[in-house]
Amino acid sequence: MSENEISRVVVDAALTVHKALGPGLLENIYEHCMAAELRHRGVSFVQQRALPVHYRGERLDLGYRLDLIVEDKVVVEVKACDGLNDVHLAQVLTYLKLTGARLGLLVNFNEALLKRGIRRVVHQLAEDAAHP
Numbered sequence: 001m002s003e004n005e006i007s008r009v010v011v012d013a014a015l016t017v018h019k020a021l022g023p024g025l026l027e028n029i030y031e032h033c034m035a036a037e038l039r040h041r042g043v044s045f046v047q048q049r050a051l052p053v054h055y056r057g058e059r060l061d062l063g064y065r066l067d068l069i070v071e072d073k074v075v076v077e078v079k080a081c082d083g084l085n086d087v088h089l090a091q092v093l094t095y096l097k098l099t100g101a102r103l104g105l106l107v108n109f110n111e112a113l114l115k116r117g118i119r120r121v122v123h124q125l126a127e128d129a130a131h132p
Contacts, residue, residue: 003103006043006074011118013037014107018114027080030109031067034078038070045070051098066095075104079117084108089121096123 001009017033035047051064068076075095079088084106092104101123108117 001071001073003073006071007103007105007120009041009043010034010038010070010074010076010105010107013041013043014105014109014118015114018109021109023080023110023112025080025109027067027078027109030080030107031078034068034076034107038068043070044072046072051095053098064098066099069099069101073101073103075099075101077104077106079106079108080110081108082110084117084119089119092119092121093123096121
């Protein structure tokens, strides 16, 4: 599946979860329901994947974990907050840099209309930038 096809599946799964539960619950609940929905759809994903940081040639296991990485291509960060801000977008961008993935979805379930809480984050990989 392409990143865009995966993205469509993830967004559809998020809409299904949001329709069933609505806003107001904890992030952890939405994350587990997203995992269940993706499993139901037969999509490959890893939940709470450890994300080490490499600094000066040293691997640092600092406890960073991705909420979901789908088909090893799309990072999904689940939120349940009053509103998304630049720090949330920066977090997803950092996860993309650390994983080498190009596409991330930031999903804030604490919205009356979920489409207002979904942000696509695209990371232009260094090798792509060098070859326009």
